[in-house]
Amino acid sequence: MKIEMSELNKVYRGGIHALERVNLSIAGGMYGLLGPNGAGKTTLMRILAGILRPSSGRLSIGGYDYDTEKGRVEVKRLLGYLPQEMGVYPDLNAREFLDYVAILKGLDDQRARQKRVDELLEIVSLTEVARRKLKTFSGGMKRRVGIAQALLNDPRLLIVDEPTAGLDPEERIHFRNLLSDLGGERTVLLSTHIVEDIAQTCRNLAILKNGRVIFQGTTIDLIGQARGKVWIVTTNGNRSNRPTGNITVVSTMHMDTSVQYRVVGEPAPSDESEAVLTEPSLEDSYVWLMRERRAHVEL
Amino acid sequence: MSQRAILWGVIRYEFKMQARRRSLWIVFAGLALIMLAAMPGELINSRPHSGMTLLQLVASVTFDINWLPVIGIGIFLADRFPRERSYRVDELFETTVGTLRTRLAGKYLGCLLGTLLPAFLANSFDMCLFAFFKHTLLVLPLSLVTYTTIVVPGICFVAAFTLACTSFMWVPLYQFLFIGYWFWGNMLGPNAALPTISTTILTPRGSFIGAGLFGISALNGGTQSTTPLLGIASMLLLLLIPLLVMLLFYRYLRWEQFRK
Numbered sequence: 001m002k003i004e005m006s007e008l009n010k011v012y013r014g015g016i017h018a019l020e021r022v023n024l025s026i027a028g029g030m031y032g033l034l035g036p037n038g039a040g041k042t043t044l045m046r047i048l049a050g051i052l053r054p055s056s057g058r059l060s061i062g063g064y065d066y067d068t069e070k071g072r073v074e075v076k077r078l079l080g081y082l083p084q085e086m087g088v089y090p091d092l093n094a095r096e097f098l099d100y101v102a103i104l105k106g107l108d109d110q111r112a113r114q115k116r117v118d119e120l121l122e123i124v125s126l127t128e129v130a131r132r133k134l135k136t137f138s139g140g141m142k143r144r145v146g147i148a149q150a151l152l153n154d155p156r157l158l159i160v161d162e163p164t165a166g167l168d169p170e171e172r173i174h175f176r177n178l179l180s181d182l183g184g185e186r187t188v189l190l191s192t193h194i195v196e197d198i199a200q201t202c203r204n205l206a207i208l209k210n211g212r213v214i215f216q217g218t219t220i221d222l223i224g225q226a227r228g229k230v231w232i233v234t235t236n237g238n239r240s241n242r243p244t245g246n247i248t249v250v251s252t253m254h255m256d257t258s259v260q261y262r263v264v265g266e267p268a269p270s271d272e273s274e275a276v277l278t279e280p281s282l283e284d285s286y287v288w289l290m291r292e293r294r295a296h297v298e299l
Numbered sequence: 300m301s302q303r304a305i306l307w308g309v310i311r312y313e314f315k316m317q318a319r320r321r322s323l324w325i326v327f328a329g330l331a332l333i334m335l336a337a338m339p340g341e342l343i344n345s346r347p348h349s350g351m352t353l354l355q356l357v358a359s360v361t362f363d364i365n366w367l368p369v370i371g372i373g374i375f376l377a378d379r380f381p382r383e384r385s386y387r388v389d390e391l392f393e394t395t396v397g398t399l400r401t402r403l404a405g406k407y408l409g410c411l412l413g414t415l416l417p418a419f420l421a422n423s424f425d426m427c428l429f430a431f432f433k434h435t436l437l438v439l440p441l442s443l444v445t446y447t448t449i450v451v452p453g454i455c456f457v458a459a460f461t462l463a464c465t466s467f468m469w470v471p472l473y474q475f476l477f478i479g480y481w482f483w484g485n486m487l488g489p490n491a492a493l494p495t496i497s498t499t500i501l502t503p504r505g506s507f508i509g510a511g512l513f514g515i516s517a518l519n520g521g522t523q524s525t526t527p528l529l530g531i532a533s534m535l536l537l538l539l540i541p542l543l544v545m546l547l548f549y550r551y552l553r554w555e556q557f558r559k
Contacts, residue, residue, distance in 0.1 A: 013558070049394045052559050073396065081394040087387025091316055103308030104397035108301065149391070 001062040001078065001156045001187040002027055003048065008057035010043050010211075018043040020211040022057070030183035032198035032205035032219075033191040034286060039208040041191045042084055045161045048189065049081040061157065077106065080155030084162045084191075086146035090135030094126055094145050097134060098152065105153040120148040123178065139166040147175060151182075158188045164197055176201050199282040207289060214293055219282055226264065226285035231275045233261040241272040248287050264288045305397040306405045313409025317379065324417050326371050331421035334364040335428065353433070354441055357426075358513035361445040364425050366485065366504055368418045372454055373477045376461040377470045379410045399556070403549055407541075411458045415451070422446055448512060452537035453503035459541030463548040500533035501540075507533035 003026040010019040019040045035041050046052045048061065050072050062078065064071035088097055098117045107113040121127045124144040134142065143166045150158060160179070164172040180201045182188055192198060198205055199219065206216040215222060230250075235241040237259045243249070245268030253260040264287045267275045280288070317323070338360065351359070383389040392402060422442070430438035457477075465473050484496045485504040500507045509515045511530020 046390075051390055051393050053557065076394060076396050079394060081391065083387075083390050085387050087389075087391065089316060089382075089386060089388060091319060092312075096312070096315075100308065100312045101391070101395070103305055103312075104392055104395040104402070106301075106305065106396045108304045 002060075003062075003157075003187065003189075004058075004060045006058040008044075008047070008059060009055045010040070010047065010052065011055045017211050019047075019054070022208075022211075022213055024206055024213060024216060026187060026189065026204075028187045029204070030180060030188050030190065030202040032202035033189060033208065034193075034195065034198060034205055035208035036290070037193075038210075040211040041208055042161055043211075044208070045081075045084075045159050045189070045191050048157075049079065049083075049159050050076055075157070077153070078156040080150035080153065080158045082146045082150040082158075082160040082163050084165070086142060088134045088137075088142055088145060091133060093131050093133050094121065094137070094148075095130040097145065098149055101149045102152045107153060116152060117148075120151055123151075124148045125174075140168060140171060143167055144171070147178075156186045158182060158186060159191075160188065161191045162193065163190065164192065164194060172197070195281075195283040195286055207286065209290070209293060215289055222285045222289065223280050223282060226280040226288035228277065229264055229266070229288050230278050230280040230284045231263050231267055232278050233263055233267055233273050233275045235259050235261070235273040238272070241270070243267045243270070243273060243275070248291055250284055250287055265291065302398060302401045306401045309397070309402055309405025310409040310412070313379070313406050314413040315409075317375070317410050317413025318416055320375070323375055323414065326375075327368060327417040327421040330368045330371055331424045334367060334421075335425050338364060338425075353435070353437060354445075355513055355515055356433075357429075357438055357441040358445040358449060358509055359515045360426070360429055361422070361442055361449055362505060362509045362515060365418075365422060365446070365450045368421060369450070369454060369457060369504070370478055370481050372414050372418055373457050373461050373481065374474050375414050376410055376458055377465050377474050377477070379406065380462050380466050381470055393556075399552060400549055403545065403552070407458065407462055407545055410462070411455065414458075415454060418454070419446065422450070445509075445513065448534065449505035449509045452508065452534045453505050455541045456503045456537045459544040459548075463544050463551075466548070466552070500529060500536055502533075503537055505533075505537075508537075 003024070005022050005024045008019055008022040008024075009017070011017050022040075022044065033041050033044065043052065047054050047059070050066075059066040061071075061075045064074045066072055066075065089100075092100065095117060098120065099113060102113045102117060107116065118127070121130050124147055126141065126144055126148070129137070129141070134145065137145065143163070147160075147163065150160065158179075163179070164175055167175060176197060179188055179190065183201065190198065190202060202219060204216075204218055205222070207214050207222075231247075233243040235243070235258060237254070237257065243261050243263055245266055247263040247265035247267050249261050249263050251262040253262075262278075262284070263275075264280075264284050267273075269275075383392070393399075423439075426438055426442040429442075430436055461473070461477070483493060485502055485506075486497065496502050497504075497506070507525055508530045510525035511527045511533065
């Protein structure tokens with residue numbers, strides 16, 4: 001399901017520019033959306049989900065014009081949305097809540113609806129607690145309910161905003177695999193702070209900063225930009241030997257007799273440390289891009 | 300997919316969520332006992348009241364024992380709409396094909412019925428005792444008629460304003476003001492210092508309906524000379540104004556959506 005955005009803007013009351021001249025073309029499959037806090041990711045997600053209207057610009061989803069009521073209704077039929085802050089009715093149990101949302105999504109047939117709810121409870125491993133009230137659920141369990149409700153109508157477009165927030169590592173991996181499987185047959189738009197989630201599931205991504213798209217392309221392209229800029233700097237552990245220069249320290253690992261710093265940038269040469277060039281990860285590349293953008297702005 | 304099926308689903312679930320509140324049942328059980336204690340003369344006196352038919356007697360008792368429970372209805376309905384925002388389900392529901400109009404109508408009807416159930420059962424409990432003292436089961440079907448005509452229109456009226464007002468008013472403030480309003484709008488007499496709607500056909504307590512349709516002498520409102528036409532007019536207003544309120548409320552919510 002193709003998504004086309006052209007000169008999309010969103011200005012909130014008070015003159016806050018949440019999105020500025022966003023131009024994106026999303027063909028299908030898994031697509032990542034990355035960016036710092038306040039970049040406009042959630043605003044973009046909410047516009048695509050039909051909760052917010054853009055201030056200007058054009059948006060088309062699956063060939064439907066989002067400017068028209070008819071277009072928005074058609075997209076809602078095919079849409080699954082997992083918001084960043086997923087709310088539930090605490091006095092309903094998981095099965096009831098999913099049934100309620102399924103009704104709102106237009107699943108009229110009771111038997112088919114119950115079957116679907118049961119299937120999804122199984123997928124998110126909540127079958128055994130399906131009759132417990134949602135107020136007794138942990139944050140991670142509520143998140144899984146959220147994932148289940150997003151899949152109720154077998155959506156062709158799945159918008160997930162910070163989907164793995166609150167999940168433990170195993171749950172996160174399970175959910176990532178689930179999303180990847182879904183991405184094979186539909187468009188899945190994944191917005192997250194967790195670079196690893198995108199690295200493991202998306203070939204294509206866009207990076208937003210201050211409401212603008214600063215990168216769109218493949219993860220391979222992004223990693224390519226940071227090639228030659230990522231170093232492992234090993235020191236003897238003395239504070240005074242911390243790597244210096246035009247760098248950002250991505251991680252610090254204390255070994256037995258030394259300290260290893262993973263840095264992005266250009267470390268200053270030093271007799272007290274050894275810098276070795278290394279293959280960048282997606283996270284390194286993201287850090288590199290943010291540095292470059294900051295430097296560009298300062299110039 | 301049909302909006303009618305979605306409407307029915309919303310009504311069911313809103314009814315369920317409201318009717319499950321334990322506090323609702325406890326409060327209305329308490330109110331049933333309070334109203335019972337407040338009406339000893341009507342219940343214990345087994346001699347027929349001179350000049351009053353059984354229907355008029357039932358209508359009179361219905362009118363007398365339901366002025367307090369309606370306050371409970373307003374209080375318990377006050378948090379139904381704001382909870383959508385406080386529980387953050389409103390955003391999710393906006394992405395579904397269930398339209399705002401359908402969801403709002405379903406919420407109104409479901410919450411109303413869910414709150415009406417314990418109130419009606421409390422009334423029925425008192426009426427069962429009344430039937431016992433009057434030695435006739437005919438009281439029960441008659442009380443159904445009188446409850447539906449005298450009490451329910453006012454409840455519909457209260458429910459619409461409660462849902463709408465609490466969308467922009469702090470719930471405890473609304474609940475406090477509602478109690479004040481209920482006394483002002485229904486209990487103050489024509490000689491009170493404050494102007495009041497208690498002597499108009501807008502009074503939601505059902506005075507004009509009771510007086511016009513059943514010939515009862517209702518507090519502050521209709522007298523026995525109130526015509527049936529006035530009674531019907533009062534009932535219709537109390538049923539139509541909620542429709543208007545919900546329509547305006549819907550428009551307001553749509554406008555809010557566009558403003559976001």
